[in-house]
Amino acid sequence: MHVKILIGTAAATAVLAGFSSAALTGGEWGKYQVGDLRSGYTYAAPETRAIQDDDFENPAMLALDYGAELWSMKDGDANKSCADCHNDAEDSMKGVGARYPAFYEPWDKPINVELRINECRENNMKAKPWKYESREMLGMTSYVKYQSRDMPVNVDIGGPSTPFFQKGKAFYYERRGQLDLACKHCHEDNSGNMIRANLLSQGQSNGFPTYRLKWQGVGSLHRRFRGCNSQVRSTPFGYGSDEYVNLELYLAWRGRGLPVESPSVRN
Amino acid sequence: MFSGEREETLRTGRYLIPILGIAGLLAAFALASGDARAEELAKFMVKDGNSIPQSLTGRPGTPENGRKVAIDRKKGNCLACHAMPVPEQPFHGAVGPDLAGVGSRYDAGELRLRIVNPKYANPDTIMPAFYKANGLHRVLKGFEGKSLLSAEEVEDVVAYLVTLKE
Numbered sequence: 001m002h003v004k005i006l007i008g009t010a011a012a013t014a015v016l017a018g019f020s021s022a023a024l025t026g027g028e029w030g031k032y033q034v035g036d037l038r039s040g041y042t043y044a045a046p047e048t049r050a051i052q053d054d055d056f057e058n059p060a061m062l063a064l065d066y067g068a069e070l071w072s073m074k075d076g077d078a079n080k081s082c083a084d085c086h087n088d089a090e091d092s093m094k095g096v097g098a099r100y101p102a103f104y105e106p107w108d109k110p111i112n113v114e115l116r117i118n119e120c121r122e123n124n125m126k127a128k129p130w131k132y133e134s135r136e137m138l139g140m141t142s143y144v145k146y147q148s149r150d151m152p153v154n155v156d157i158g159g160p161s162t163p164f165f166q167k168g169k170a171f172y173y174e175r176r177g178q179l180d181l182a183c184k185h186c187h188e189d190n191s192g193n194m195i196r197a198n199l200l201s202q203g204q205s206n207g208f209p210t211y212r213l214k215w216q217g218v219g220s221l222h223r224r225f226r227g228c229n230s231q232v233r234s235t236p237f238g239y240g241s242d243e244y245v246n247l248e249l250y251l252a253w254r255g256r257g258l259p260v261e262s263p264s265v266r267n
Numbered sequence: 268m269f270s271g272e273r274e275e276t277l278r279t280g281r282y283l284i285p286i287l288g289i290a291g292l293l294a295a296f297a298l299a300s301g302d303a304r305a306e307e308l309a310k311f312m313v314k315d316g317n318s319i320p321q322s323l324t325g326r327p328g329t330p331e332n333g334r335k336v337a338i339d340r341k342k343g344n345c346l347a348c349h350a351m352p353v354p355e356q357p358f359h360g361a362v363g364p365d366l367a368g369v370g371s372r373y374d375a376g377e378l379r380l381r382i383v384n385p386k387y388a389n390p391d392t393i394m395p396a397f398y399k400a401n402g403l404h405r406v407l408k409g410f411e412g413k414s415l416l417s418a419e420e421v422e423d424v425v426a427y428l429v430t431l432k433e
Contacts (some may be wrong), residue, residue: 178395178410180403185393190362196347197358233407 021181028141031150034257040210043191043201045267048213060142060211060242060263063135067143070136074126084142085124089147097145097260098154101249102194103161110164110249113141114220115240132239138218142209145262153164153206155252168250169241176232186228204255205229207264218263222247308400311420316387318376323383323398324416333427336420343416343424348394352431363394371433378428382421397421 011062013035015164032039041049051057072083086092100175103112104119111119130137157165174184187203208221215223223245226236237243274414309323322328337343338353345351346360369378384396397416406412416424 006367041432174404176404177404178413178415180395180399181393189393194358194361201363229405230407233410234405235407 005091008114010242012090013074029136031259032261034152037255037258038191039255039258039264040201040204040207040266041261041264043199044265048265048267050133052261055216058211058263058265059186059208060209060218060265063139063209063211064263065139066135067139067141067146070140073145076121076125077243078123078124078126082120085120086138090142093144093147095148095151097148097262098151099156101155101245101252103156103159108160109125109242110161112240112245114222115142117141117144129225133220135222137221138209141220142218142263145209145260148260149262150259152257153248153252153255155256157249157253164246165249167243168246168248171247172250172254177229177232179232179234181232202255204258206255206258207252207266209262210266212266214267221251275374280282289411308398310413311383312347313387314376317380317385321374323379324422326422327350328363328419328422328424328426330427330430331425333420333425336416336424337427341418343397366428366431368431368433370429370431375425375429379421379425382416382428384423395422 029038029042032041041052044052051059055061068089070082072081073091074081074084082089090249096113096116100116101112103109104111104116114137115134117137121127122129124175130140173183183203186200190200192200192201205221208224209218210224211218222239222241225244225247226239229236277280278398311319312321314320334353335344337351338356339346345366346353346356348357348360350359350361350365350367352367353359373381381394383398385392385394386396395415398414398418400412400414
């Protein structure tokens, strides 16, 4: 398959991407660049970008299709589907991907799309929550976020969300792990630089869930956080943990204005 | 870059400079220790916040082994961030400066400090301390209380870097 061949050359193309992105500066990235903010798309290898550009080639679309299927499947003791209450996702879910994480009063804290979906499953459908990194959850999250495609990321960090946002920000700047590095050392101080065979991006969140060639599958933002924690030899936090939701809120704010790209494709 | 953030980073920087100024003064010829399970790590002296003049093992290192340690992804992994005169290895990083000629720019003591703990020279650096084992946050199981390199390995890397003349 096309995608498999590409994986072998991913490292080499990452190097090439270093050159091509250096040549393309000054807002030449169209919708993928807003001022100094650049989506991970602009740091991906040209071949990787080509896969994302073509909805028929984009393997992440399989997850999306599965999400669409689940949308109208009845489940749980209430025997309801998402569609029974939310009707057409194109209308009811539009903007959700751009606004989340959002403050959720019943829990008195911000929650992300994954947690919101499980809240509906448990409370409104009386169904078992999906595992965070399951095919179901990734599919549904992709489908819900896709309804905001190309809308600018625009999270609310005011009011009751502010203290959570501050925690996410502190996390971003805190050194951790045996390598003693903070997110900012790689993604703020060194975006655009090669770290071995990888071109460091700004670590933006607007493309998640993402199909990563290295993973050979779709993964959540929290999976990426766990990878970025582990690679500096730091103990990762749990999927859907408060720490990661706060970080997700902060990251969305950093990337405010970038288009929702879910589901994206990355090296 | 991220204008709001940048300011904040600078502000942190300003706090750090006075703090480090004092620490630097104290550190000048004060005994510092690599730390934690500290017993295991050799003690060393930091001179003027810019040099660790004495060998951690009391002996000179071996340049050939230092080259190996520097390349090894599980040890120095220096190529992640630095270009180096090791043409047989692909993909040299560009986060730090090219290490070719670094032996002409710094003496052995200055190089040792930059391997042991480059934060003495630059508190905000991305380069890890290779001979430090405590004061670290949320270290992954199995790596707690351990420095990235042993005293011998640090000395070997220093001996190798000294050979990289202009």
